[in-house]
Amino acid sequence: MALGSKPRRPKSVTITEVARAARVSIATVSRVLTNSPGVGEETRQRVRVVIEELGYHPNLTARSLVSQSTRTIAVISMQTLGQLQTQPALGQLFRGIEDVLAHEGYRCTVLSRDEFKQNVAGLRLVKGSGVDGVLLNGAKVNDPFAFELASYGFPFVTIGRAIGLVNTHYVDIDNLSGAYEAVRALIGAGHRRIAHVCGSQQTNLGIERLEGYRRALIEAGLEYNERLVIEAGMTRREAYRAVGEFLRSTEKRLWPTGVFVFNDFFAVPVMRALLDSGIRIPNDMSVIGFDDDDASEYLNPPLASVRAPIYQLGAEATRMLLPLVRGEEVARPQVLLPTEVVLRASVGPPASG
Amino acid sequence: MALGSKPRRPKSVTITEVARAARVSIATVSRVLTNSPGVGEETRQRVRVVIEELGYHPNLTARSLVSQSTRTIAVISMQTLGQLQTQPALGQLFRGIEDVLAHEGYRCTVLSRDEFKQNVAGLRLVKGSGVDGVLLNGAKVNDPFAFELASYGFPFVTIGRAIGLVNTHYVDIDNLSGAYEAVRALIGAGHRRIAHVCGSQQTNLGIERLEGYRRALIEAGLEYNERLVIEAGMTRREAYRAVGEFLRSTEKRLWPTGVFVFNDFFAVPVMRALLDSGIRIPNDMSVIGFDDDDASEYLNPPLASVRAPIYQLGAEATRMLLPLVRGEEVARPQVLLPTEVVLRASVGPPASG
DNA sequence: TAACATAGCGCAAACGTTTACGTTGCACTG
DNA sequence: CAGTGCAACGTAAACGTTTGCGCTATGTTA
Structure with a gap:
């Protein structure tokens, strides 16, 4: 797999240039970026000004490399073409996911069915993609991919109960x-x-x-x-x-x-x-x-x-996944969202007794 | 912004371990990974075997850092909550996008409205995210974000004609x-x-x-x-x-x-x-x-x-973006997809003459 | 046979960060 | 005044790759 030719976009300003302009070391710049202690208020301000002037933005790739966390979770829908269509509220679901992710400073990448199918060992895909966690939507009964994730100890939450898996994290409609x-x-x-x-x-x-x-x-x-x-x-x-x-x-x-x-x-x-x-x-x-x-x-x-509540479905699943990603405990690993019957004109009494 | 604590997942096998096991240098391993020349057929096979045995998968983050390309494009929907609901074919659109991306070995990340709003200078977000290109869905008239992308020379394609921008790349329904x-x-x-x-x-x-x-x-x-x-x-x-x-x-x-x-x-x-x-x-x-x-x-x-043809809409937009990302020329920078009237019972002749 | 090209491989720099550790200077203690 | 502690900062290693360059051995040419 030859990597594509590099795009010749204008090079971004790096932390080094910020450091030089602010007359500090890159370590200090990094510390103000991450709000770490160990920097005087005066220099902190000076660095901030320079960052603003230069329009600097940290390179997330480099940051991920060292922090071993991409701050990105994958959303994988296991459904085939036909089945996906049966989920018209997909937009609602995504909004729920995105809203929570954005609030916590995470992003999400959508892994496609095709990409997933090519890779029988889907786990490697997940590892290689460098995502911190997985949101699994529409897992089938005894889903092999879900099994693989579970056996590897990878942080994941299924949207919808994953039948066949025990002690797994999920949130679902009741x-x-x-x-x-x-x-x-x-x-x-x-x-x-x-x-x-x-x-x-x-x-x-x-x-x-x-x-x-x-x-x-x-x-x-x-x-x-x-x-x-x-x-x-x-x-x-x-x-x-x-x-x-x-x-x-x-x-x-x-x-x-x-x-x-x-x-x-x-x-x-x-x-x-x-x-x-x-x-x-x-x-x-x-x-x-x-x-x-x-x-x-x-x-x-x-x-x-x-x-x-489809929006909540996405939101709750995401709220459950993020602690998991951070290695924290999850209070309630299984959540069922309540439903409510809404009666309308399509329901009436039967014709004859 | 303090980075989260590192998850204590089992460490992935790196290129170094593969190199050691295959009794070659990491450079050689890298060359077989990227299908680069300069490796004898015999060692190439040997390395491949070791890779398989160890279940090695290249770290995409590290690769991106040096190649300056994340092989990821961002999909940004500019619509607000209410407007997004008016696009129920969102699933179709995404399938079109994903299918093409997967075929070309790319991934996509969905940037949320909220994340976008927090960052007035949305451009920095895009730069920081390290995406190679942007698919902009539902840009408004004279959309400021689209303007920003264009003025910076960032590769992007709008799904739907971006009114107010000239010479921009788009694909739209007619x-x-x-x-x-x-x-x-x-x-x-x-x-x-x-x-x-x-x-x-x-x-x-x-x-x-x-x-x-x-x-x-x-x-x-x-x-x-x-x-x-x-x-x-x-x-x-x-x-x-x-x-x-x-x-x-x-x-x-x-x-x-x-x-x-x-x-x-x-x-x-x-x-x-x-x-x-x-x-x-x-x-x-x-x-x-x-x-x-x-x-x-x-x-x-x-x-x-x-x-x-909503599926085609997503697919064509993606097919247009990828060359752009690679710095290649795009033959037809503006594409209109044909439509077709489908008559059904809701249309009939008017009641009276 | 000497000169030279080339295939096959290793060395090391680079990508842009974070962070453990070391250093400095200063205030404060006893 | 010597010793101690700490705040503020710098140095350098590390993260896991890709890739330009150099080296060696082998084969080819004049």
Whole structure:
């Protein structure tokens, strides 16, 4: 791998030039930069002035080399193309991450799936990149990369519970409780026959929300029927087809009167598929989603959902990672963020008794 | 700024240990790492074996220090909180960027708004971060930061045309043409009275799409009426209110029969506002958006839109930046990506002649 | 055979910092 | 007044690479 030719940008002013201009040693300049003691107030001011005049800014690369810390964390999304699309709140998540990082003086680099795939030993990538920690988003069940990080003792926090790993640090939405409450809401509205359009069972989101659905049914004394669980697939198109297929292959009298959808992302094509089959929402069927996407309240009809604090998700995960990076203890290594059911016009009582 | 305490991770194996194990000098090891000539085939293999055995990975920080290149580019979104939300295709954009970067062996770091704001002289931030180039997303009109980058001669490409800068490198959606064609489609369907819910006039997107709307009207011999231009604002909530306000404050006989919305993001609350006022879509009013969001075809009714290649937008911008970073010439410093009108049920003929 | 080119390799400087340690000068103690 | 302590600063090593230059051995040419 030949390194690219060096760009011929104007050379930056270095600490040496600052030192010369201020008539001190570079050690002293460094000390005022890092706010270290051992510098008289007078010289400290003089150096500061020179720094300002020369427009000096410390070279972070050099600093990292000696301090063995890049003050940078990596954000790695393990999802494939299709799955990533199912996370429209990506922007919210990133804002949460960035806000906390910026506040603590850290940066983040986004490692791409491709770069990650090329490198089977992803750990080396992380080591070579010189990042201080990793934020792992959307790890699959028994994710090999997560295992590798854990066994190496590398500081990392998963966004979403990493199923298969024990004693790992994570922060997640309380999917189980959220799904449970969503189905409870449908039951409360009078529904007895409730379907679930489920997400990928390779990820904790899909698994936990399905489980929440199941528990709510069982606890209410209702039957858990696998035939009423429809796999959404990876794209909206697949979800649309799956629901259409379900309706066509199921006798009308066996149709559910309510459906809990994995998330709002998929709820949109699900509603479309229902409407296209002549089903009225909520008259013939009630629909509730998950995530409470920003758009959901403006859909036609407005979509009931489970509010999930995505911004907090990113922020909390980052707040957990930073102590880890510094080798400090983390008070609560596992955090679940609460959810809240938001009822809207897509949910109503079932048509007949 | 005191640097954090050093993490006590197991020390990585360095080039020196590899050299010792392979019984060569570190210079030789370096040469095989960079595929430089001057190493016999036999020793080259021997070194490679040792590297593999020891699990060695070069320290990118040290490499960057001497090569004066971090092989990292910064992605900076200039938008504020509210505006960022209006870009739901952020994931698509990032994928385009990352895919190209990974292919070329680069990484990207995301600089946050906050970090940026603290540092009025944003240029220093960029210098200090040691990035090789900048991808600037959503620069405002006469953006001061873009000016600064340009005057310093720093390699950067704006995603979206940077109004106010001349001879700058950018890649953008062809907003003008896209908006023009969208309105042409409404006119083609028979509409004579067409409104526009416009985006922020602080950004080229808002300006250019408004201009496309205007030109289509003028060329068709229709009146351009500022009263029919409604400002969407920054959030969906604001857009919803603005449209409701417009309808309430306008005589019914003066209502438009078609509306071109800045983007699909805002089209959702716009449609909601119309429906809430008893307006049927498309019977009473046709609606067309922009971006062709993944969800648009599943909305109720399915939303006509202008397809915009967001993935390509990110990919092309990155493909343009990398030569710039290497000091090479860029063949086409300004690129406009074509758009395509997608008609759906939200557009139909006007009710009465 | 002498002169010379070249392939293969090592030495050491450089990249721009941080920081342990040493030195100086001065005030303060006993 | 000798001794001590400390604040203020400088010296130099270290971080892990890349790379220009020099050296040696071997092969080629005149």
